[in-house]
Amino acid sequence: QFQFVESGGGLVQSGGSLRLSCESSRFNLATYTIAWVRQAPGKEHEALSCITKDGRSTAYANSVKGRFTISRDNAKKTVYLHMNSLKPEDTALYFCVPRLSCSKFDEGPFGSWGQGTQVTVAS
Helix, strand or coil: CCCCCEECCCEEEECCCCEEECCCCCHHHHCEEEEEEEEECCCCEEEEECCCCCCCEECCCCCCCEEEEEEECCCCCCEEEECCCCCCCCCCCEEEECCCCCCCCCCCCCCCCCCCEEEEEEC
């Protein structure tokens, strides 16, 4: 049984936008530092962004800096990934995962916490 539930993916044209959501019916997401990770077919997991429990600190991978924004609403126990200027190379399965902190958030392993949400960007 998966602990986290990701949603908001879909098919979008290049240059388009999507907002992904991460929720949990089992854990109080507001008490976790959360990162977004993606995996494209045949490729390794890539950590994209991280946000601390209180939302005051964030971190981004160079590949998405300036295009993606991570945020959270602890009252709704939800973490978001706002994705703008999407490119075909952003096509992947996107997951949210807990992290101990946002320093070195891109270092695996990431574990398996949810089924992910598929993002497909058409050129």
